[in-house]
Every structure is written in C-alpha cells, then in structure tokens.
Amino acid sequence: xxxxxxxxxxxxxxxxxxxxxxxxxxxxxxxxxxxxxxxxxxxxxxxxxxxxxxxxxxxxxxxxxxxxxxxxxxxxxxxxxxxxxxxxxxxxxxxxxxxxxxxxxxxxxxxxxxxxxxxxxxxxxxxxxxxxxxxxxxxxxxxxxxxxxxxxxxxxxxxxxxxxxxxxxxxxxxxxxxxxxxxxxxxxxxxxxxxxxx
Amino acid sequence: xxxxxxxxxxxxxxxxxxxxxxxxxxxxxxxxxxxxxxxxxxxxxxxxxxxxxxxxxxxxxxxxxxxxxxxxxxxxxxxxxxxxxxxxxxxxxxxxxxxxxxxxxxxxxxxxxxxxxxxxxxxxxxxxxxxxxxxxxxxxxxxxxxxxxxxxxxxxxxxxxxxxxxxxxxxxxxxxxxxxxxxxxxxxxxxxxxxxxx
Numbered sequence: 001x002x003x004x005x006x007x008x009x010x011x012x013x014x015x016x017x018x019x020x021x022x023x024x025x026x027x028x029x030x031x032x033x034x035x036x037x038x039x040x041x042x043x044x045x046x047x048x049x050x051x052x053x054x055x056x057x058x059x060x061x062x063x064x065x066x067x068x069x070x071x072x073x074x075x076x077x078x079x080x081x082x083x084x085x086x087x088x089x090x091x092x093x094x095x096x097x098x099x100x101x102x103x104x105x106x107x108x109x110x111x112x113x114x115x116x117x118x119x120x121x122x123x124x125x126x127x128x129x130x131x132x133x134x135x136x137x138x139x140x141x142x143x144x145x146x147x148x149x150x151x152x153x154x155x156x157x158x159x160x161x162x163x164x165x166x167x168x169x170x171x172x173x174x175x176x177x178x179x180x181x182x183x184x185x186x187x188x189x190x191x192x193x194x195x196x197x198x
Numbered sequence: 199x200x201x202x203x204x205x206x207x208x209x210x211x212x213x214x215x216x217x218x219x220x221x222x223x224x225x226x227x228x229x230x231x232x233x234x235x236x237x238x239x240x241x242x243x244x245x246x247x248x249x250x251x252x253x254x255x256x257x258x259x260x261x262x263x264x265x266x267x268x269x270x271x272x273x274x275x276x277x278x279x280x281x282x283x284x285x286x287x288x289x290x291x292x293x294x295x296x297x298x299x300x301x302x303x304x305x306x307x308x309x310x311x312x313x314x315x316x317x318x319x320x321x322x323x324x325x326x327x328x329x330x331x332x333x334x335x336x337x338x339x340x341x342x343x344x345x346x347x348x349x350x351x352x353x354x355x356x357x358x359x360x361x362x363x364x365x366x367x368x369x370x371x372x373x374x375x376x377x378x379x380x381x382x383x384x385x386x387x388x389x390x391x392x393x394x395x396x
Binding site: 023024026028104105109110112113114115117123126127153154158159164166167168169170172176177182185186194196 | 221222223224225226301302303307308310311312313314315321324325328351352356357359360362363364365366367368370371373374375376380383384387388391392394
C-alpha cells in the first residue's frame with residue numbers, strides 16, 4: 001500500500017530538481033542525485049512522480065510559479081505606465097540571470113530545447129507556461145494600447161509572444177557568451193522597437 | 199601506435215552525431231550509439247576526438263558549415279535588395295525547420311541551452327558560430343544602410359545579433375508548440391520592426 005504523500009518531501013524534491021536541472025540540465029541529472037539532494041530515499045521518488053518526465057513538468061511549473069510570485073506584481077504596478085511595467089518586468093528577469101553570472105539562462109528555455117520532442121508531459125507544460133506568460137504581458141500591452149503608447153498591431157497576445165521569444169533568444173546568447181550584452185540590447189532596442197513604443 | 203585518421207570515418211561520425219544530437223540531444227546519446235550509427239567500432243571514436251565535448255564542438259561546426267553552404271549565398275544574391283536577402287535567408291532556415299515538422303528546432307540553440315556551462319570546448323564553438331552568423335547578416339545590414347533602407351542604429355553587428363537572437367527564440371517556441379506561428383511572426387513583424395525597414 002503506498003504511504004500517504006508528504007508535502008514536505010514533494011517540496012524538497014521540487015526544490016532539488018529545479019536547482020539541479022537548472023545547473024546541469026535534465027538528462028545529466030539522475031533520480032538518485034535528485035533524491036540525495038532532497039534528502040529522501042531514492043525509492044520514494046516514484047511515490048510522488050510516475051516518471052522523470054512527469055517530474056520535469058512539475059519542476060517547470062514550480063519555476064514559473066516562482067517567477068510570477070517574485071515579479072508578477074510588477075506587471076500590475078499602478079504607479080508605473082504599462083510600458084514601464086513591461087520594461088521593469090524583463091529587467092527583473094535579467095537581474096535573476098545576472099545573479100547566476102548569466103551562466104544558467106532560463107530554465108524554461110533550457111528545457112524547451114533540451115527535452116526530447118517525445119517528452120509530451122513536459123512539452124505540454126512548457127506550451128502552457130508560454131501561453132500564460134504571453135497572457136500576463138499581453139494584459140499590460142492592452143493597457144498601453146488604451147493609452148496609445150504602443151502600436152496597435154499585431155494582436156496583444158502575438159506581440160507579447162514576440163517579446164518573450166526575443167527575450168528567450170537573448171538569454172540563450174547571454175548564456176553562450178556569459179554576457180549581459182544580449183539582455184541589454186533586448187531591453188534598450190529590441191523591446192521598444194517590437195512594441196513600437198511612442 | 200594510433201592508426202592514421204581516415205577522413206571517411208571522421209565524416210561518418212560527424213554525420214551520425216549531427217543527426218542524433220539534433221533528434222535526441224547531447225546527453226541522451228551515448229558514444230556507442232554514435233559509432234553504431236556511423237558504422238565504426240566504438241573504440242575508434244577516441245582516435246578522432248579526445249572527448250564527447252570536443253566532438254560536440256566539431257558537430258556544431260559541421261552544422262554551421264552546412265547552413266552556410268545551403269543558404270549563405272542568399273545573403274550576397276545581387277538580384278535581391280539587402281533587406282530581401284535577409285528575409286529570404288531566414289525564410290530558408292524556416293523551411294529547413296518545417297521539413298522536421300518544427301519538432302527539432304535549431305541544433306545551435308538546442309546545444310547552447312542543453313550543454314553544461316562547464317563544457318568549454320562547445321561553448322567556445324557556439325560563441326564563435328554566433329559571431330560568424332552575426333557578421334554574415336551584418337554585412338547585408340550595412341549594404342541596406344548604404345541604401346538607407348534600414349535604421350542607422352545600433353551598430354550592424356549588434357542589430358544582426360538582435361535578429362539572430364529573436365530568430366532563435368522563435369525556433370524555441372516553435373519547437374515547444376510544434377508550430378510555424380512563431381517563425382511567421384518573426385518574419386513578418388519582428389524582423390522588419392527590429393531593422394526599421396523603410
């Protein structure tokens with residue numbers, strides 16, 4: 001009979017997985033390393049997650065929740081203009097990456113490109129995160145359009161996706177070069193040009 | 199005494215590595231799978247490459263050479279305007295990805311985000327490829343500026359990097375969603391806005 005799930009163990013597994021996958025990638029990390037880091041017996045992993053793929057999806061969900069908790073409020077900060085909110089949001093993400101010396105990049109992007117195209121669980125979670133991320137930024141873009149501060153096309157969700165995609169590409173290059181230069185050109189040139197900031 | 203290197207074996211190893219890394223990633227593929235696919239004994243691998251990391255750098259070099267051979271001439275095609283050449287070049291890359299159902303993305307981006315930040319050999323090759331790629335596109339941007347067809351700032355290499363980074367982000371999202379939509383919005387909206395095409 002399976003033992004009842006312990007929320008603390010689940011939490012420790014997610015924290016360990018997030019840190020290990022971000023530093024080393026998905027395939028380079030074994031389940032034993034995850035359970036050792038979490039301080040739980042290896043056998044307990046499968047009481048919580050049916051597979052490493054399912055676990056990767058949960059880790060991605062946790063990573064995204066952390067971003068929203070840490071920085072999501074910037075996007076509804078009433079004292080800033082909608083365009084300023086968007087810029088501050090991406091600046092805050094840049095600061096997170098700076099704290100890792102630009103060596104680790106964004107876990108969402110890393111796993112999006114590492115995981116096999118046959119890992120359906122994680123792919124669906126990645127797709128869902130991208131959609132939620134776009135929706136968050138799109139809400140700000142709509143507010144900016146109400147003030148006629150940005151160009152009217154394309155649809156806000158499309159434009160938000162373009163921003164996020166350009167951001168992810170900047171994070172990729174930043175990781176390769178261990179440099180903030182790609183982030184800076186995204187923030188100061190790409191972002192304003194893409195939204196056609198007035 | 200090491201046997202003399204056989205160029206055909208080296209070629210077969212690179213071809214096998216490129217195909218396997220692109221389909222499955224770097225860490226998911228073992229050296230035996232590479233040598234089996236190449237049709238050579240496992241032991242011969244180390245006669246050609248001192249490590250899997252060094253091999254990854256060589257595979258990336260081969261992938262980039264293939265892109266230049268297949269599509270590089272578009273960027274100096276005299277019958278097209280410089281801006282048209284840039285658009286056609288990225289359209290050609292999109293067509294390559296379409297042929298894989300947008301499931302595999304760009305090997306450069308995939309390995310940039312999968313490989314450990316401790317894999318110096320591959321990181322240096324990735325950085326060098328990004329620089330060469332930017333230089334290729336930047337030459338076209340300079341020609342476009344001579345015709346006053348694109349905005350004058352930032353420096354052509356910076357602007358070329360912004361385009362390539364936005365492209366890589368689009369390929370990432372396209373891989374997650376198995377969709378050409380991110381490529382299409384890059385080609386029709388992001389690219390012209392980033393270069394400020396007249």
